Amino acid sequence: MLKSFPIGGVHPSENKLSRGAAIETFPVPETVTIPLSQHIGAPAVAAVAKGDKVVVGQVIATAGGFVSSNIHSSVSGTVTAVDAAVNGQGLRQPAVTIKVEGDEWDPAIDRSDKLVRECNLExxxxxxxxxxxxxxxxxxxxxxxxxxxxxxxxxxxxxxxxxxxxxxxxxxxxxxxxxxxxxxxxxxxxxxxxxxxxxxxxxxxxxxxxxxxxxxxxxxxxxxxxxxxxxxxxxxxxxxxxxxxxxxxxxxxxxxxxxxxxxxxxxxxxxxxxxxxxxxxNKPLIERVVTVTGKGLAKPGNFKVRIGTPISALIAAAGGLPEDAGKVINGGPMMGRAMVNLDAPVTKGSSGVLVMSGSEACREAADTCIKCGKCVNVCPMGLEPYLLSKLSRKGMWEQAEKGIITDCIECGSCQFTCPAHLPLLDFIRLGKAKVMGIIRARAAAAAPKK
Amino acid sequence: MEKKLFVSPSPHVHGGDSTTRLMRDVVIALLPALAVSVWVFGLQTLVISAVAVASCVLFEYLIQRWLLKGASTIGNFSAIVTGLLLAFNLPVNIPVWLVILGSLVAIAVGKMTFGGLGKNPFNPALVGRVFLLISFPVQMTSFTAVRPDAMSGATPLAFVKEALKNGEKMENILAQINYTDLLTGFKAGSLGEVAALALLAGFVYLLVRKVISWHIPVTVLGSMAVLSAVLWGVDSQHYMSPLFHLLTGGALLGAIFMATDYVTSPMTHRGMLIYGCGIGVLTILIRTWGAYPEGMSFAILIMNSVVPLLNKYVKPRRFGVKK
Incomplete structure (x- = not known):
């Protein structure tokens, strides 16, 4: 028996179309847009200004706290903007835009392929x-x-x-x-x-x-x-x-x-x-491997990409956006985010880009809950999704909190399995955000006044 | 951005299950029993089944469209399931107008009064059946002989109960009962309760297709077997054997197809175990000491009423919480 987690779970079609495609190094784009918030925690603070020359691996923004992260330039060139840029979800977020000139790396970075096993650091x-x-x-x-x-x-x-x-x-x-x-x-x-x-x-x-x-x-x-x-x-x-x-x-x-x-x-x-x-x-996180995939793509593949490369360029390299494309997802189909702006950049967390056709992307109309209990049985956290969803829908936050809505990992198994096609996770996510806000407010109110 | 794209929160894929698929599978699982029923009782079986299904579908359509003014819901097969299950709970020589009346009560009172699929607290087919049983006891309990050498007139359960009441010896009573007939369906009874093997085949199909889990059928039949075994062990002259209980009456039909109705059974596996045991125990109690020879319908309806409580208090095992 293979090991697995103890409760719940589903088995979606794997569709690993690009499993056999070796990693290809993606060419350095003409410009990159590097967001200052590519991590959980405080956004990084820009350390460059418009007009500055940067090299690959140079810090362009420093961590905005302990739970934050430094951001490095993934290219060499000139900073053309330190401003808000539209991200994949259509929101404006601070970012550094760099026009690429050559490919000059920070000399401290060892770019050889030689494997270094020994590590004597504390x-x-x-x-x-x-x-x-x-x-x-x-x-x-x-x-x-x-x-x-x-x-x-x-x-x-x-x-x-x-x-x-x-x-x-x-x-x-x-x-x-x-x-x-x-x-x-x-x-x-x-x-x-x-x-x-x-x-x-x-x-x-x-x-x-x-x-x-x-x-x-x-x-x-x-x-x-x-x-x-x-x-x-x-x-x-x-x-x-x-x-x-x-x-x-x-x-x-x-x-x-x-x-x-x-x-x-x-x-x-x-x-x-x-x-x-x-x-x-000595190489900072300036590039990563991204899967570009979808049943409609001519050449699904895995690319080693500089952070900040526009996702639209990746899709073009995989055969271009097909005629029937209906949805583009940053991440996987279970937890990824649907994109509105395909020119948004690859970030440190972009593991894949999935292009779905219009018919794949369309949700079926929601029916009535028939109380089959399938959502309860697939929930890996042992929650009752039908109930949490309903409580959220009705704005019954107190009961949702007692139902441990904050335990939800938003994996989507409940909604994936629901025969009535109910948008269970949509409402649970809403309720979870609301309940977490209430919990924070309560903690703030209970904290000793200065 | 020339191209228009869909945007929605995750998950972006669906497993492909649907209410219609599940209900259609229940219909398919009932077909072997229907076939046996036709073999045992003749073509009248099909007439009754067709009338029940047609009237259930028609009543649901009319009520949904003209009274509730909602979109038609008959496409999801659930009214067909109700009709078929109601027919399976009727004797073959029942007048057709009673079938229509039973369907009306099942759909109108049992289901649509509460708002339709998903909202009814009681199993609609059983509401229809119990209404008929109480209102028309004679028509509901006259069973024709299925063949000259088989038992006729009364179901095996009723036959044994009556004989015991008359003080006959259990050995003499049992001598008149043929277990092979119980398995294959040559006995008096409602359309769908007669063929144990065909019902079990339907159970296997439902399990394979993951329409239902084992929890309810196994606990219903298991608790029936345990309780009847205890009684039988105490006094085998006055109490029927566990095997007899499991193969007669609506035990299998009820455990596999009626008690597992999604809407009227608990949401959690733990809840299902309690619910199933409740049905099994109540069935044996009613069969043994109640006024009716058969107790499955009443047991299920009684436990239906407990389901909201079970859903409220019996929670699933949570991740990260010590048992």
Missing amino acids: PKEIIAKIQAAGIVGMGGATFPAHVKLSVPPGKKAEFLIINGVECEPYLTSDHRVMLERGEELLVGVTILMKALGVNKAFIGIENNKPDAIAHLTSLAAAYAGVEVVPLKVQYPQGGEKQLIAAVTGRQVPSAPALPIDVGAVVQNASTAVAVYEAVQK
Whole structure:
């Protein structure tokens, strides 16, 4: 029996169209737009002004706090604007726009392919390097990596878990990274283990990637304490809490509890490679692998792309937007965000771009709830989606809070499975945001007055 | 931005399940039992089933369009399921006008009064059946002989209950009952309750298609078996054996097709276990000590009324909470 998370889950069609497409290096675009908020936490503060010359790897914005991240230039050229730019969802967000001139790199960055295994840095130095390199969770959540690695006093990390699950349908960027950058990934894992002071690391991979499992298992034999764990193909296996439970059997309780409370720290597979590059090669997070996919695309592929490259350029490289395109999603089909502006840039968290046809993208009309209970059975958090959705719809926040709406991980399994096509998660998400606001306001009111 | 794109929150894909698909699967799962019924009772089975289905669909359409003024809902197969289940709960020689009346009560009172599919607290087909059973007891309990050597006149349950009341010895009573007939359907009874094997085939189909889970049927039948085994063990001269209980009356039809009705059964697996046990226990109690030989319909309706409470208090196992 393959390991899996304990309750709920669904199995969407995998559609990993680009699984066999090797990573291609995408050409440097003419201009890049680099948002200052590509992570969870405070936006970074711009450190350049219009007209400044920058090189690849230069800091262009500094972290706006501990839970924040540095932003580096992914190209060399001239800053043409430090202003608001429209992001993929149509919102204006601060960004630095750079006109590309040549490809001049910061000389401190080691651009050779030579594998550097040895790392003699102290844990604190490693974390400082990761923080300086602006590394965030590359699976999509974009939580700053150094925050997770800084274990709070009184708590202890027991193991590192590398998330190579990639449970989202269509996406294959982590899969390709695991296959093509396995050695770097494993060195990254050992560095992360050293930073955390743990001697055990698990790499969780869904069983639909047998080549990646075999490859990393054979490589991992040379690295002490690193174990590859094949996991059942079950969505959302890559959810942080689900992955920890699948690999270790430990369940992280409701917030404010964190993975570290059960001794676990989770980092994404691509993040581990970025950590390797940052610590061993002095290379900040300026490029990442992005899957560009969809049934209507002529050449679905995986591209190594500079951060800030317009997504429209990626779609063009994969064969261009098909005639019947109805929806473009930044991320996977279960949790990704529908885009309104295709010229929006690739960011640190962009693992994929999915183009869906109009008929695929259209939702069916919602019917009446027939109380089949399927949403309850697939919820990986053991919640009652039909009830939380209804409470949110009716604005019954107090009951929604008691129903632990804040536990919802927004995986979408309930809505995916609902035979009545009810927009369950739409309302739950709304209610969750509202309830979290109420909880914050309550905490603020209860806090001692200055 | 020349091209217009859809924008919506995630998830952007759907599993493809639909109310219509689920209801259609229930109809398919009922077909083996319908076939056996035609074999045992003849073509009149089809007449009754067709009348019940047609009237249920028609009444739902009329009420939905002309009284509730809503969009038609008959396309989702649920009225067909109700009609078929009602027909399965009727004897073959019932007058056709009673079938129509039963359908009217099932759909109008049992379902549409509450707002239609998804809102009715009681299983509509059972509301129709119990209405007929109480209002027209004679027509509802006269069963024709299915063949010369088979039992006739009364269902096996009624036959045994009557005989026990008359002080006959259990061995003598049981000598007149053929278990093979119970399995294959050659016994007196309602259209759909006679063929145990065909109903079980439908159960397997529903499980494979993931229309229902095992929880309700297994707990209904399991609790019936356990309770009747205890009684039988105490006094096998006065109480019927577990196997007899499971193969007679609407036990299988009720456990597999009636108790599992989505709308009127609990949302959580834990709730389903309690609900199923309640139905099983009540059925045996009614069969053993109640006025009616058969207790499944009443047991399900009684437990239907408990479902809102079960949904309120029996919660699913939550992630991250110690048991």
